[in-house]
Amino acid sequence: MKVYALVGKSGTGKSYQAMNLCKDKNITGIIDDGLFIIGNGIVAGTSAKRQNTKIGAIKTALFTDEDHKNSVVEKIREINPDSILIIGTSDGMVKKIVERLDLLKIGKTIYIENITTENEREIAKRQRHDLGKHVIPVPTFQIKREFSGYFVDPLRIFRRGKSGKRKFAEKSVVRPTYSYMGDYLISDKVIGDIINCVAKNSGNNFSVIRVHTENSKSGILITVLTFARFGTKIIENARSFQEKIAFQVEHMTAFNVDRVDIEIRGLK
Numbered sequence: 250m251k252v253y254a255l256v257g258k259s260g261t262g263k264s265y266q267a268m269n270l271c272k273d274k275n276i277t278g279i280i281d282d283g284l285f286i287i288g289n290g291i292v293a294g295t296s297a298k299r300q301n302t303k304i305g306a307i308k309t310a311l312f313t314d315e316d317h318k319n320s321v322v323e324k325i326r327e328i329n330p331d332s333i334l335i336i337g338t339s340d341g342m343v344k345k346i347v348e349r350l351d352l353l354k355i356g357k358t359i360y361i362e363n364i365t366t367e368n369e370r371e372i373a374k375r376q377r378h379d380l381g382k383h384v385i386p387v388p389t390f391q392i393k394r395e396f397s398g399y400f401v402d403p404l405r406i407f408r409r410g411k412s413g414k415r416k417f418a419e420k421s422v423v424r425p426t427y428s429y430m431g432d433y434l435i436s437d438k439v440i441g442d443i444i445n446c447v448a449k450n451s452g453n454n455f456s457v458i459r460v461h462t463e464n465s466k467s468g469i470l471i472t473v474l475t476f477a478r479f480g481t482k483i484i485e486n487a488r489s490f491q492e493k494i495a496f497q498v499e500h501m502t503a504f505n506v507d508r509v510d511i512e513i514r515g516l517k
């Protein structure tokens with residue numbers, strides 16, 4: 250297995266550049282902020298960006314927790330990629346990660362200054378320090394559950410390949426848990442108002458009595474108590490109502506919806 254390292258100061262755009270670098274050098278896997286990424290998917294690990302403090306994030310990125318480390322080591326051995334890219338803020342950091350994950354010695358170290366312009370690094374720094382935005386080099390759908398309740402936006406990077414055709418790599422922009430910008434909360438009333446709007450725009454087949462929400466690490470569970478309109482096709486329309494609720498709540502908030510339960514208390 251060939252081991253590469255990408256080194257640069259925090260907030261200089263390493264994760265942003267990682268997928269394009271992997272394509273250019275045919276690198277199969279990435280180790281970034283506690284995650285083991287193959288292609289467009291997270292296959293093992295825990296994101297450092299979900300930790301409550303910067304110290305906790307650094308410990309996660311360095312795989313100091315034995316269970317976390319072992320799960321990633323096992324997955325690397327199982328997949329056995331031809332090559333892997335270790336992303337870190339210093340030579341010392343990437344060496345520690347290599348040691349923790351029992352990888353071979355780093356064969357080539359690439360510094361962010363050698364693959365980006367000063368202007369690109371300044372833009373990345375402003376995004377990090379002014380807006381609290383971090384990039385994870387995987388599509389948004391891959392991390393939506395893990396970052397439920399935090400801002401997650403898709404980012405598509407277009408580039409022209411050797412054949413002349415335009416290709417893109419999808420990344421995700423997140424605001425980490427430990428961000429200095431504060432917590433992001435949605436009240437139950439807001440969820441209830443969204444669901445009432447969905448009901449009114451769905452042919453008034455259901456009138457909402459009450460909405461209960463329950464938070465979990467991966468998202469929210471929604472229970473909707475309703476009356477069904479007399480004569481409506483209950484099963485068919487209830488399923489459609491569920492789907493519309495899940496879509497609109499996810500679309501209008503940063504939450505992943507784990508489940509929507511519809512309880513029909515009677516006909517009206």
